[in-house]
Amino acid sequence: MSTHHAAKPGFLGRYVFSTDHKVIGLQYLITGVLMAFIGGYLAYVFRMQLAFPGNSIPGFGELVPQQYNTFVTMHGTIMIFWVAMPVLLAGFGNLLIPLMVGTEDMAFPTLNMLSYWVFFLSTVVLLGSFFVPGSAFAGGWTAYPPLSADGYVGTPFWDGLGGHLWILAVALEFVAFLMGGINFLVTTINMRAPGMKWRRMPIILWMLVIAVLTFVFAVGPLIAGAVMLLLDRTLHTGFYNPAAGGDPILFQHLFWFFGHPEVYVLLLPSLGIICEIISVFSRKPLFGYRAILYSTIVAGVLSFVVWAHHQFIAGIDPRMSSFFSITTIMISIPFAIVIFACIATLWRGSIRLTTPMLFALGAIAEFLIGGVTGIYLGSSALDIYAHDTYFVVAHFHYTLIPVVFFGGLAGIYFWFPKFVGRTTNELLGKVHFWLTTISFNCAFLPLFILGIAGQHRRVFDYSAFPSLMAGELTMLRQIATYAVIVMLAAQILFVVNVVISFLRGPKAENNPWQANTLEWSVASPPPHGNFDPYPAVYRGAYEYSAPGRSEDWWPQDAP
Amino acid sequence: MKFLPENVSTYGGAIDSLGLLITVTVGACLLIAEVVLIAAAIVYRQREGKPASYIQGECWKQLKWIMIPVIIVVLLDCFIDAKTHTTWVLIKGGTPKADQTVRIVAQQYYYSFTLAGADGELDTADDITTINELHVPVDANVIFELEAKDMLHSLWVPALRLKQDALPGRTITGWFNATTPGEYEIACAELCGVGHSAMRATLLVHTTDSFDRWQAEELAPVTSAIEQNATGATP
Numbered sequence: 172m173s174t175h176h177a178a179k180p181g182f183l184g185r186y187v188f189s190t191d192h193k194v195i196g197l198q199y200l201i202t203g204v205l206m207a208f209i210g211g212y213l214a215y216v217f218r219m220q221l222a223f224p225g226n227s228i229p230g231f232g233e234l235v236p237q238q239y240n241t242f243v244t245m246h247g248t249i250m251i252f253w254v255a256m257p258v259l260l261a262g263f264g265n266l267l268i269p270l271m272v273g274t275e276d277m278a279f280p281t282l283n284m285l286s287y288w289v290f291f292l293s294t295v296v297l298l299g300s301f302f303v304p305g306s307a308f309a310g311g312w313t314a315y316p317p318l319s320a321d322g323y324v325g326t327p328f329w330d331g332l333g334g335h336l337w338i339l340a341v342a343l344e345f346v347a348f349l350m351g352g353i354n355f356l357v358t359t360i361n362m363r364a365p366g367m368k369w370r371r372m373p374i375i376l377w378m379l380v381i382a383v384l385t386f387v388f389a390v391g392p393l394i395a396g397a398v399m400l401l402l403d404r405t406l407h408t409g410f411y412n413p414a415a416g417g418d419p420i421l422f423q424h425l426f427w428f429f430g431h432p433e434v435y436v437l438l439l440p441s442l443g444i445i446c447e448i449i450s451v452f453s454r455k456p457l458f459g460y461r462a463i464l465y466s467t468i469v470a471g472v473l474s475f476v477v478w479a480h481h482q483f484i485a486g487i488d489p490r491m492s493s494f495f496s497i498t499t500i501m502i503s504i505p506f507a508i509v510i511f512a513c514i515a516t517l518w519r520g521s522i523r524l525t526t527p528m529l530f531a532l533g534a535i536a537e538f539l540i541g542g543v544t545g546i547y548l549g550s551s552a553l554d555i556y557a558h559d560t561y562f563v564v565a566h567f568h569y570t571l572i573p574v575v576f577f578g579g580l581a582g583i584y585f586w587f588p589k590f591v592g593r594t595t596n597e598l599l600g601k602v603h604f605w606l607t608t609i610s611f612n613c614a615f616l617p618l619f620i621l622g623i624a625g626q627h628r629r630v631f632d633y634s635a636f637p638s639l640m641a642g643e644l645t646m647l648r649q650i651a652t653y654a655v656i657v658m659l660a661a662q663i664l665f666v667v668n669v670v671i672s673f674l675r676g677p678k679a680e681n682n683p684w685q686a687n688t689l690e691w692s693v694a695s696p697p698p699h700g701n702f703d704p705y706p707a708v709y710r711g712a713y714e715y716s717a718p719g720r721s722e723d724w725w726p727q728d729a730p
Numbered sequence: 731m732k733f734l735p736e737n738v739s740t741y742g743g744a745i746d747s748l749g750l751l752i753t754v755t756v757g758a759c760l761l762i763a764e765v766v767l768i769a770a771a772i773v774y775r776q777r778e779g780k781p782a783s784y785i786q787g788e789c790w791k792q793l794k795w796i797m798i799p800v801i802i803v804v805l806l807d808c809f810i811d812a813k814t815h816t817t818w819v820l821i822k823g824g825t826p827k828a829d830q831t832v833r834i835v836a837q838q839y840y841y842s843f844t845l846a847g848a849d850g851e852l853d854t855a856d857d858i859t860t861i862n863e864l865h866v867p868v869d870a871n872v873i874f875e876l877e878a879k880d881m882l883h884s885l886w887v888p889a890l891r892l893k894q895d896a897l898p899g900r901t902i903t904g905w906f907n908a909t910t911p912g913e914y915e916i917a918c919a920e921l922c923g924v925g926h927s928a929m930r931a932t933l934l935v936h937t938t939d940s941f942d943r944w945q946a947e948e949l950a951p952v953t954s955a956i957e958q959n960a961t962g963a964t965p
Contacts, residue, residue, distance in 0.1 A: 236926075318922060418899070455783065455785060456784065457787075458785065462793060462796070484894055484895055492822070496814050500810060501807060503807065504807070507799070507800050507803050510763070512796055515787060517774055518785070520782045521774065521775075539760055539767075550748060550814040551814055553745060553748050555893050556749070558893055559920060624735065627886055627918075631926075635930040638735065717784055
């Protein structure tokens with residue numbers, strides 16, 4: 172045991188400035204979940220405006236166009252960078268990596284603590300930007316210049332403070348995730364228990380490693396792009412200003428060179444969670460471990476050559492489009508393999524439809540819709556019509572909500588007994604699942620139709636467009652809004668479930684789901700230092716229903 | 731699709747049929763995948779005395795059950811890619827011979843359209859500039875030169891299946907050919923600031939006669955001014 176376990180830390184050292192990966196993981200997870208409620212509230216406000224334009228919104232008041240742009244921007248920023256990233260990558264990564272590889276903590280515990288507190292600072296900066304003069308950033312979460320670099324029209328420094336803080340917050344957050352990412356890599360590479368060969372690692376560890384590598388390779392160009400944007404805003408340089416010899420499209424390339432791999436940075440940890448859960452609750456080995464692994468590596472590499480599909484009609488050379496159209500449509504192949512492998516895992520299993528399993532299956536069922544609608548947008552010629560319409564909005568919510576919310580909730584319900592030491596209520600969990608699933612589909616299926624009708628994005632009020640004010644389309648907007656309200660309200664069940672279970676749920680056993688991976692071999696919650704003695708690993712993570720055994724699971728550390 | 735706006739451009743049909751192709755192919759795949767997923771989750775639920783089968787999916791004999799569907803997906807992908815490419819080249823591969831030339835300038839928060847007129851040259855005396863109204867004759871190849879003054883904008887004409895971003899500092903050339911006289915909405919599809927929602931213009935597709943009449947009316951003051959100048963010049 173390393174020295175940091177020697178002195179018994181006080182409350183602050185144990186729960187606030189802790190170097191324990193489990194506490195840090197929970198801090199990331201809880202911060203992310205709380206931010207999700209802020210992002211959800213913003214969505215509620217602008218959905219109400221879209222359904223009932225001009226009316227005063229209960230719980231907010233009247234929304235003006237500038238606020239609308241701010242809310243849309245901050246909703247996207249928060250949900251991607253302050254919910255998906257901390258929950259899926261930092262939260263689950265920190266909680267699971269040391270336990271699953273069979274070690275006491277991350278390789279660099281202090282760096283890990285610093286990672287969370289830099290992230291916390293970035294959260295404060297981001298939320299603080301709502302309260303500065305001129306309010307928070309309103310240039311869209313993609314921050315395309317010249318709009319995002321409003322310095323060109325001579326905005327004084329202090330009036331653009333919200334935008335400066337937005338860039339600062341994003342930069343701080345990336346610093347936090349780089350520190351966390353280095354920890355993930357070093358811990359997984361160097362600190363695996365004896366016998367934990369690469370091929371025996373639970374697939375989620377592979378997914379986390381590939382996600383981190385993708386993030387690390389992609390983030391550099393974005394940081395360069397963001398620095399140039401900040402300079403354009405504050406010092407009135409002209410990196411993106413054509414009047415000064417710059418080019419606004421440069422930023423789009425830098426942004427999406429990061430932005431598309433980023434989608435897979437979110438997707439992979441979630442797919443890892445889904446794979447673990449489906450295997451455990453089918454009582455079957457994960458189908459095609461190697462096929463999934465190689466597909467994921469191919470997808471990670473391919474994700475670096477698809478970015479310009481966000482820019483088919485942005486004014487790039489038309490001859491580039493066919494290349495990016497082909498790579499984009501081809502990236503569906505590795506993901507088809509992973510998803511089919513998940514479905515094949517169910518085949519001739521003995522399936523337990525527990526709450527985490529329902530969320531995992533729901534994630535796949537919904538993500539399929541998100542995946543196939545991506546083909547419409549990846550097709551450059553069809554994208555001429557579909558780009559910047561609600562078809563895009565519906566598509567990426569059908570990818571991100573299954574990944575972030577269904578996958579994240581599946582993971583929370585699955586590992587709650589392990590990390591809290593108490594069991595959640597199954598009935599409440601199942602009601603939560605069905606309410607969330609039904610309301611989610613009612614909220615976002617109408618957006619596909621609105622997109623097909625030509626409804627364009629980021630618009631405060633459609634009254635200037637009679638064709639979009641047709642009765643049926645107005646009704647679809649209202650259905651979507653009501654469904655969002657139900658979806659948000661359904662999350663109260665989750666909060667109630669988690670809080671009551673935390674306070675007085677039934678005590679959890681060490682291995683309530685009879686799963687194989689190492690985290691289930693220790694106490695719930697795992698003690699500081701995790702293992703005593705260190706475990707040895709004898710087999711892969713998915714030996715369920717192995718022939719010739721009386722039990723249908725076979726822990727990795729059982730001799 | 732009753733929600734899809736009526737198509738009034740020559741190449742719009744190609745985009746619509748590409749959409750139909752994708753809907754049919756990926757729609758069928760989606761349906762099969764969802765049915766298999768849901769059926770598997772129901773059929774293979776835990777039952778007394780029916781343990782799960784130990785299937786690792788590491789050999790081809792087992793992997794073929796996912797690889798054969800994947801190969802079908804690849805073939806469909808190739809099919810979609812091919813159709814995408816031909817459609818893209820049809821629209822973006824070059825511009826046809828111009829019947830009308832128009833300069834479109836997008837700025838916060840309106841469009842201005844400058845029609846080159848009969849001589850086909852911009853910046854001559856017979857140019858007609860209109861704000862938020864684009865007048866074109868039916869069945870004519872209209873070549874546009876798209877510019878932006880301040881922010882990014884995006885010329886968006888659903889009925890023409892036409893969308894093109896406009897960038898400050900660049901002139902982007904494109905074309906369309908409208909097939910049905912009438913009035914159609916033009917929007918801005920790229921967030922351009924606080925007035926983005928109100929950025930709205932109208933495309934007016936005229937019959938040839940009505941376009942000639944409109945052009946003559948618009949040019950009347952110019953023509954008379956030229957004539958006055960001409961008469962004033964002779965003592």
